[in-house]
Amino acid sequence: MRASLPITIASAALLAAMPLAAAELSPAVVFDMGGKFDKSFNEGVWNGIERFKTETGVKYREFEVTNETQREQALRRMAQRGADPVLGIGFAQAPALEKVAKEFPETRFAIIDMVVDLPNVQSIVFKEHEGSFLVGALAAATSKTGKVGFIGGMDIPLIRRFACGYVQGVKHGNAKAEVLQNMTGTTPAAWNNPTKGGELARSQFDRGADIVYAAAGGTGVGVMQAAKDAGKLAIGVDSNQNHIHPGTILTSMLKRVDVAAYNVFKTAMDGTWKPGIQVLGLAEDGVGWALDGNNDKLVDAGTRAMMDSLRADIIAGKIKVHDYMSNNSCEG
Amino acid sequence: MDEHFLLAVLTLDATLRVATPLILCAMAGLISERSGIIDISLEGKMLGAAFAAAAVAHVSGSEWVGLLAAVLTGAMLSLVHGFACITHNGSQVVSGVAVNILMSGLTVTLGIAWFAQGGQTPGLGEAERFRPLLWPGTEALREVPVLGTLYRELLSGHNLLVYVALAAVPLVWWGLYRTRFGLRLRAVGENPEAVDTAGISVAWLRYRAVLLAGLLAGIAGAYLSTAQNGAFVRDMTAGQGYIALAAMIFGKWRPVPALGACLLFGFLDALAVRLQGVALPGVGEIPVQFIQALPYVLTVVLLAGFMGRAVAPKAIGIPYVKER
Numbered sequence: 055m056r057a058s059l060p061i062t063i064a065s066a067a068l069l070a071a072m073p074l075a076a077a078e079l080s081p082a083v084v085f086d087m088g089g090k091f092d093k094s095f096n097e098g099v100w101n102g103i104e105r106f107k108t109e110t111g112v113k114y115r116e117f118e119v120t121n122e123t124q125r126e127q128a129l130r131r132m133a134q135r136g137a138d139p140v141l142g143i144g145f146a147q148a149p150a151l152e153k154v155a156k157e158f159p160e161t162r163f164a165i166i167d168m169v170v171d172l173p174n175v176q177s178i179v180f181k182e183h184e185g186s187f188l189v190g191a192l193a194a195a196t197s198k199t200g201k202v203g204f205i206g207g208m209d210i211p212l213i214r215r216f217a218c219g220y221v222q223g224v225k226h227g228n229a230k231a232e233v234l235q236n237m238t239g240t241t242p243a244a245w246n247n248p249t250k251g252g253e254l255a256r257s258q259f260d261r262g263a264d265i266v267y268a269a270a271g272g273t274g275v276g277v278m279q280a281a282k283d284a285g286k287l288a289i290g291v292d293s294n295q296n297h298i299h300p301g302t303i304l305t306s307m308l309k310r311v312d313v314a315a316y317n318v319f320k321t322a323m324d325g326t327w328k329p330g331i332q333v334l335g336l337a338e339d340g341v342g343w344a345l346d347g348n349n350d351k352l353v354d355a356g357t358r359a360m361m362d363s364l365r366a367d368i369i370a371g372k373i374k375v376h377d378y379m380s381n382n383s384c385e386g
Numbered sequence: 387m388d389e390h391f392l393l394a395v396l397t398l399d400a401t402l403r404v405a406t407p408l409i410l411c412a413m414a415g416l417i418s419e420r421s422g423i424i425d426i427s428l429e430g431k432m433l434g435a436a437f438a439a440a441a442v443a444h445v446s447g448s449e450w451v452g453l454l455a456a457v458l459t460g461a462m463l464s465l466v467h468g469f470a471c472i473t474h475n476g477s478q479v480v481s482g483v484a485v486n487i488l489m490s491g492l493t494v495t496l497g498i499a500w501f502a503q504g505g506q507t508p509g510l511g512e513a514e515r516f517r518p519l520l521w522p523g524t525e526a527l528r529e530v531p532v533l534g535t536l537y538r539e540l541l542s543g544h545n546l547l548v549y550v551a552l553a554a555v556p557l558v559w560w561g562l563y564r565t566r567f568g569l570r571l572r573a574v575g576e577n578p579e580a581v582d583t584a585g586i587s588v589a590w591l592r593y594r595a596v597l598l599a600g601l602l603a604g605i606a607g608a609y610l611s612t613a614q615n616g617a618f619v620r621d622m623t624a625g626q627g628y629i630a631l632a633a634m635i636f637g638k639w640r641p642v643p644a645l646g647a648c649l650l651f652g653f654l655d656a657l658a659v660r661l662q663g664v665a666l667p668g669v670g671e672i673p674v675q676f677i678q679a680l681p682y683v684l685t686v687v688l689l690a691g692f693m694g695r696a697v698a699p700k701a702i703g704i705p706y707v708k709e710r
Contacts, residue, residue: 209674257659260393
């Protein structure tokens with residue numbers, strides 16, 4: 055008994071030291087349906103926090119939601135285990151995050167794509183309509199048939215915002231152009247159904263479209279494959295998807311979720327983290343369009359200049375892009 | 387007019403593409419169930435085969451090796467199902483559901499372990515997929531009105547597996563109704579005691595039936611991941627195995643009516659895609675939700691109103707125990 059006393063003291067000291075080490079920073083992220091390798095929205099977040107991990111050496115906890123009932127559990131488990139900040143990805147996590155954030159008022163939470171109005175929550179939303187307007191204008195300038203398509207994931211106001219901005223961009227480029235629109239489904243399964251996405255894309259090609267814009271998470275993989283098979287063009291979303299099929303992806307509407315996710319962790323580490331709402335648009339480089347070695351042959355110099363001036367006009371307020379979510383309608 | 391005709395033909399073309407996995411799975415289920423073994427596991431077999439096809443096609447660089455792997459996977463899962471419910475008289479429904487759950491998890495787990503892309507397989511190149519086959523004379527007939535369009539869009543230009551699915555229907559019909567094996571297969575599903583009394587092994591007959599089912603479901607899986615799409619994605623079967631099962635019951639466990647049911651489901655799906663967001667004269671734009679519910683609503687209406695009684699094979703679901 056006497057011999058074990060020093061060991062007891064040592065282990066007690068070790069235990070006492072543990073919370074200190076943990077207090078450093080233990081961020082956590084809860085991905086949404088579609089999974090962290092959806093090559094799009096969730097993968098963008100993953101890229102951002104991986105960058106944070108390599109730069110700072112701080113590890114993070116993660117969870118991939120594969121079933122709607124897991125969101126609340128996952129967020130609560132993270133908070134219970136002392137994770138801080140806890141980052142929820144996607145609009146659908148808002149109700150769960152709101153509930154859990156109230157239970158853990160000391161823990162910092164952040165959510166991307168939705169607003170949760172609580173003193174310990176940072177909400178990051180994007181002006182997807184502005185970025186979609188730009189790629190719409192590019193589609194109108196590139197289309198030979200005067201018909202372009204849009205394929206959304208789940209039919210929700212957020213995706214309608216993408217569609218609405220895109221339509222405005224297309225009409226700005228070519229007032230006579232026609233935009234065919236499809237939504238993949240009305241349940242979260244619509245984010246991960248490439249077969250359906252491919253079939254929707256083919257149906258739009260059959261009706262004369264030659265460029266489709268997919269704002270559909272993992273479903274977009276099928277859309278881009280169908281575009282490649284049919285020899286047409288596709289526009290990617292969220293992450294830079296130009297590399298998936300070089301020469302087929304006209305551009306990608308960038309939504310810098312990677313930067314947003316990185317900043318949540320980074321500011322929490324620096325102590326500059328603030329609750330409240332952040333709205334990221336063209337002016338903040340929160341959205342944009344992708345031009346790289348995989349698609350520079352598809353966009354000529356004149357078109358590039360046009361895109362630059364459009365971007366400047368939107369930032370300056372000379373072009374007003376209507377936001378679907380401001381009145382739940384694409385008119386106004 | 388021409389444009390509308392072309393759109394109609396293209397809708398039928400899409401019907402074939404969408405119905406292909408349904409047809410293959412319905413035929414698989416039909417063979418198995420006619421021998422008295424319920425096959426809920428079509429979904430799981432198709433999913434496992436889709437993963438095997440995409441993974442092996444990627445590694446080997448050949449869609450044919452992928453197809454072989456898919457067929458073997460389907461057959462292997464059938465053996466698991468058979469071992470549980472033919473050899474050990476287990477519940478066929480429970481065993482089938484077990485296969486479905488197993489495959490839903492195992493494909494993703496293996497995918498993460500092997501390819502580290504979150505359970506997806508890497509995208510397949512042109513040479514690793516089943517590409518559309520252009521029939522001879524497509525170009526020559528281009529100018530012929532109606533027939534040229536039909537030939538070019540509807541008959542020609544599908545990948546090989548679509549034709550395999552269409553050929554499977556008469557083959558299954560012939561096998562079931564015109565061969566000795568088929569007669570015995572049907573008998574074992576209706577009255578296994580009689581077959582046993584005649585000195586024929588019930589278990590061996592049923593094993594052959596589930597193996598054939600596994601083979602067909604395997605082809606369906608390969609179609610999903612190496613022909614229709616270019617990669618395996620988590621849970622990519624999206625319930626098509628169950629829809630095929632419904633189509634088979636809808637077709638009263640007979641090949642040709644089952645084909646009709648599969649084509650109907652495929653057509654409704656293709657039509658739903660095309661009706662979305664289109665303003666119909668006098669009606670206006672139809673809500674997405676309604677369009678997407680349409681195939682299911684029609685199924686219920688057709689099942690309740692027009693089908694009449696569906697009589698399942700008599701011995702279905704009952705393990706055969708030899709009398710002591």
